[in-house]
Amino acid sequence: MNKSRILGIVLIAVAVTMVVLGFAKPSVVDAFNIYWMATVAALIPAVLLLANKPTSATYVARIVVGSVFIVSGLIKANDTVGFGIKLEEYFDENALGAFWASFHDLALPISFFVSGIEVLLGLALLFGAQARLVSFALLGMTVFFGWLTYYTATCDGAQMAAMAAGESFDRVCVTDCGCFGDALRGSVGRSLTPWESFYKDLGLFFLTLVVLLYSGKIKLNKLKDNIIILPLALIIILLFGGWLFGWMFPTYFFVLSVIIFFLINSAVKGTDTKRSWILAGLLAVLTYGFAFYTYKYLPIKDYRPYAVGKNIKEQMKTADELGVKGTIYANVYLLENSETGEKKTMNSNIYLEQEVWKDEAWKIASTLPEPVVVQKGYEPPIATFVVMNADDSDIGEDILNNPNYSLMVVMYDMERTRGGDSAQKLKTLASGAQAAGVEIFAITASPYDLYETYRHENQLSIDFFTADEIFLKTIIRSNPGVVLLKDGKIIEKWSAAEMPDFESIQKEYMK
Structure with missing residues (x-):
């Protein structure tokens, strides 16, 4: 019995088991039906392998896995700070243990690395570059993330069991996997649960096994491969990114990557290995360049409830206020x-x-x-807006109910606030706003001594208030960052790198 038939039998057995389990125990099926998608991910390649069509099975696996990794990676690269925040939750000592806690301070660099690797592996798989290396890397990632999501998915059950046994339970349960950043929450109202994310990883694992099995036969795409793989991958990326997430950038990024792939194929003479590594280098520059750009200048697509154009007060309305059923x-x-x-x-x-x-x-x-x-029911995207003044009074409502324009400077971590140029820009902005009678204030999560030192060192005569660090990072990713508000509505946001002077803001936005 050849390896193709063995894998086909294994996958068909898994698919049948999942079908039986899904009907016998409906509670295992999630609201998004990702459980059934994972079942199909095992069933389709199994049928093709048993029908002695390994090439078709490999095409299906490459197209689906490659497309998903590209979109998933670009969503993370669009908001590396947000992905880093999620990694910090996983790297909590009480979440995964002391070993993983050692990576807590490296969450941001890891978020850069992982987001870029996802995109590059997805592109390499679709282009047929370095298939052996790519397939092992993909298998490693799907196994690791599968373990991670299973570990977190079973956390609640373990907590209940410990409670029933009268035992202590010190683990922190991460209830939001953060697989697609805030994109899923911003487009369909919520992110994946740990179980849904586990099913997703399980489906990708099944398909990656097919790729790994035939990785030795996958070479840099020829004409036939391109005709079959690239248009179908484009359709999936368009549906996945453009339709589901309302973001066309992954489609444009993929088209640009395909153009680069064709240019390398036609311009570079030599072996496939040589062309593959040149292609990898150029695509790495493109991918990590995008990640660095969004880190410096804010995400180009903001899925958070604090996106430009949204009204914070509207985002805080409860189910009762809206006349809908709440959770x-x-x-x-x-x-x-x-x-x-x-x-x-x-x-x-x-x-x-x-x-x-x-x-x-x-x-x-x-x-x-x-x-x-x-x-499950409606939950307001923004639960609270708590900002404390020096007297420990919550002034959040006062900020949101201000009918006039105001400038809110977010400096969530004063120890990491960029000095020099950004401090001078902020001083100029504050002077212009105060001269025009426009309120400007800063909010930080840092203690009094830190922001007072910063204020005196930079001769910054604005009020400082305090709030939760994660709350401030959710409003704007830059540290410092500037938000223009009016009656609770976010008019515009600027990172430290693009902070304008007040005259420019007044001319363009205060009309």
Whole structure:
């Protein structure tokens, strides 16, 4: 029995098992049906392999995996700071353990590296460059991220089990995988759950096995390969990036990469290996150049609720205010019977509905630290807007209800705030705004001594307020960054690198 038939039998067995499990236990199927997509990802190549069509199976695997990696990588590269924040959650000592916590301070460099590698591996797979190396790298990434998402997906269950057993549970459960940054949340209302992300990685793993099996036969694309692979990949990238995420950039990026691929093929003489490495070098410059550009000048596509043109007050309206059904939460109790010693877990809603509290034998032994979702519904994109002044009073509402133009300077980490040129630009901006009677203030997550030192060193006569660091990073990725507000609406945002003078802002935006 050849290797093609063995893999086909394995994948068909997996697909059948997933079908049976999906119908026998519907709770394993997610709301986005990614479980069924993973099932199809095992089924289609299995059928092709068993039909003795390994080339077709390889084409399917290359097109799907390559396209997904390109879009996924570009979304991360568009917002490396946001991806870095998510990595910091995973690198918490209580999330993955002490070993991974050692990478916490390297989250941003890792986010750059991973986002670029995803794009380059996706392009290499579609172009047929260095297939053996690429297939092993893809397998390593899908296995690692599959383990990571499974580990986080089972965290809640492990927490419940520990609670039921009366044991302590110190792990931090990461409930949002951050696989597509804020893009999925901004386009469909929420990001993938850890289980949905695990199913995605599982589907990619099945397809990557096919690529790995036949990587020795994959060479730099010839005419036939290009005719089959590139148009279909373009369609998937267009649907995935343009339709689902409302972002055409991945499509343009892929078209430009294809042009570079054709130019290298026609202009460079020599072996496929030589052309592959030259192609890799040029595409790496293009990919990491884009990542660096968005890091310096802000993401070119902002999926967050603080994007230009959005009104923060509108984003904070509750389900009741909008007249829609909101998400229902409940606490989870560990109940212990003082007479029999029996233990059981129960959410607070059922506890009240069944009036368990009337039975004095049942005592609440402990409660999960975080409430669980009982029924998914509408949740405001922005839950709170808390900004504290020197008197420890929340002035968030005052900022949002200001009917006039105001300039909000975000400096979430004063130890890393860029000095020199940005400090001088900020001083010039503040002077111009104050002379025109426009309110300008700064918000930081740093302590008093740090921002006072910065203010005096740069002779900056503006008020400083404080807020949560993640909250400030969500508003704007730059440190410092400037936001123009009016009555809660974000008119424009600027990074430190492109901070304008006040006269330019007044002329273009204050009309």
